[in-house]
Amino acid sequence: MSTSKLVKGTFLIIIGNFIFRIGGYIYRFLMSRMLGPEGYGILGLTMPFQGIFQILAAGGLPPAIAKYVAEYMVLDKKEDARAVLYVSMKLMILLAFIFSLVIFFTSPWIACNFFHKPNAILPLQAVALILPFSVIVGVFRGLFQGIYKMEYIVVTRFVEQVGIIIFAAILVVLGFYVVGAVIGTALGFLVSLIASLIVFKKYLADDFTYPKIDFKKEIKIAKMLLNFSIPVILAALSEMAIYDIDTFLIGHFLPTIYLGYYSAADPIARLPLVISISVATAALPAASEAYSLKNKKLLEDYVTQSYRIVMLTVLPICVGIAVFASPVISLLFGSQYVPGAEPLRILVMGMTFYTFFVVSSSIIQGVGRPSLPMYILFFGTILNFIFNWFLIPIYGMVGAATATSSATFIIMLISMFKTFEVTGVKPPFSAFTKIIIASLLLGIILSFLPKTIFMLILMVFISPVIYTIFLMVLKGFEEKDIKLIRKAGRKMGPLAKYIDKIANILEKFIS
Structure with missing residues (x-):
């Protein structure tokens, strides 16, 4: 696998995650207006439970499928x-059945005893309908990731999001x-x-026919998968806690309307994760292959480029x-949700920190150290809970955003340090510093502009130019950036000559 394959895979997953996020925003946009702040x-409140029980039902197996399929295919062990x-599919179907029952029967206690919101009982119970469909989709996406068919992930994500939006809107209109x-989410899956x-x-289907394996070998494979996936699932649960402890505790301490405001800020703050998750999805099998082949130079390229791609794109956003x-x-979301702007300013920086943890975690998993992200996230989860527990009663939504951002900053530092340690790669401090400075300079310019919707839309188009000039x-920019721009430009037909001219200009300013 070459670096260009990593970039291609990342680009396709960015498209898929962009569809997922845009679809998610459209869904939230519609629901926020159709349901109002209270609804x-x-x-x-139900969305975090959807995520948590989907992770539990999946058993952490999709990343395990991606890792071992990628590893066995490159070593020509197709059987x-x-x-x-x-074996993964069997395990995940069993787990989906178990956890569907768990969420259905525990929902009354959760809604009434912890959140003190009885009107949340039925929405929480409806989450049980999502799990059977979502886990099997997870099996296929793990396969698609492992064989590097990221375009298949894009297609299934698109279908999922369109289905969720259409079915949810129809059912809400019907009362x-x-x-x-x-339930619209379940139908989308x-x-x-x-x-x-x-x-x-x-x-x-022809390449992945049912294998001829006996029960003993199935048990052996299941143990191997679980040994990899248990740390992954614990890390994923801790990841959900990093995301959603603030939401849970706002639901516990504050009236429902504040939960509505914060639920509007939260998905916007997570926008940078579109890029980091895309890079991480492509980096896991790439790092796994490079590590399996003991190719130190290729592994170094993957690690440094993964961080640079995230930093170049995430920081200015x-x-x-x-x-x-x-x-x-x-x-x-509409002017009635503007009280969520203050926590958004803080929370988006916390999600920036978290993007670097996501990439670090994927690389560490790819080189066979899945327990490390689990330990780091577990530590971060404890910190996040403590910070939120004390800050929300005093500072409300702003306290929640501050608590989460503080916890994600700490786990970012730890995870990046451990990534460079386990891979033996030296951090490109000079490249990182230049990107940070360019982003801060962009922020200074934007801070002097009127904060209107018109100016926001205008700066969406102008800011990339300003940011590029600062980077120049x-x-x-580096030589490999110029090569990638030229390669991409050659595939853009009539735009190719203009892309090439831009590359020529940028080439004069490379480090």
């Missing part, structure tokens, strides 16, 4: 790759209120499952969101 607050796929929004089966049967928090939240002056 949207209840929906915001083992098939075995991994089908099912918050329960309808949750159902159509995504159908799309995954169609793709699998058409393109992969986060700066822009922080500066234009009020018009951003007003544009996406600081010599923040």
Whole structure:
């Protein structure tokens, strides 16, 4: 695998995650207006439970599928790759059945005893309908990731998001209120499952027929998968806690309407994760292959480029969101949600820190150290809970955002240090510094502009030019960046000559 394959995979997953996020924003946009702050607050309370129980039902197995399928395919052990796929599917179907029952029967206690919101019982119980469909979709996406068919992930994500939006909107209009929004999500995963089966049967069924393995070997494979996936699932649960402890404790300490405001700020703050998760998805099998082949130079390229791609793209986006928090939240959710702008300014910086942890975690998993992210996240979860518990009663939503951002900053530092340690790669401090300075300079300019929706839209188009100029002056581009720009430009038809001219200009300012 070459660096260009990593970039191609990252680009495709960015498209898929962009579709997922945009679809998520459209869903939230519609639901926030159709349900109002109170109803949207209840929906915001169910969303973390959707994520938590989807992780539990999946058993942490999709990353394990991706890792072992990628490893066995590159080593030409196709029968083992098939075995991994089908054993994983059996495990995940069993877990989905168990946890569907758990969430259904525990929902009354959770809604009434912890959140003191009885109207959340039915929406929480409806989460049980999502799990059977979502886990099987997870099996196929783990396979697609492992064989580096990221375009299949893009297709199934698109179908999923369209289905969720359409079904949820119809059910809410029909009078099912918050329960309808949750059931719409279940139906979206159902159509995504159908799309995954169609793709699998058409393109992969011949290569991934059911393997001839006995029960003892199935048990052996299951143990191998669980040894890898248990740290992954614990890390994923801790990741959900990093995301959602603030939401849970706001639901515990504050009235539902504040939960509605914070639930509007939270998805906007997570926008940078579109890029980091995309890079991480491509980096895991890439790092696994490089590590398996003992190719130190290739591993070093993957690690440094993964961080640079995230830093180049994420930092200016986060700066822009922080500066234009009020018009951003007003544009996406309406003026009645503007009280969420203050926590958004803080929370988006916390999610910036978290993006670097996501990439670090994926690289560490790819080189066979899945327990490290688990330990780091577990530590961060404890910190996040403590910070939120004490700050929310005093500072409300701003306290929640501050607590989460402080915890993510700490785990970012620890995870990046450990990534460079376990891979033996030296951090490119000079490259990082230039990108940080360019982003801060952009933020200073934006801070002097009027905070209106018109100016926000205008700066969406102008800011990239300003940021690029700062990077050019600081010599923040590298030779490999220019090569990638030229390669991409050659595939853009009539735009190719203009892309090449831009590359020629940038080439004069490389470090």
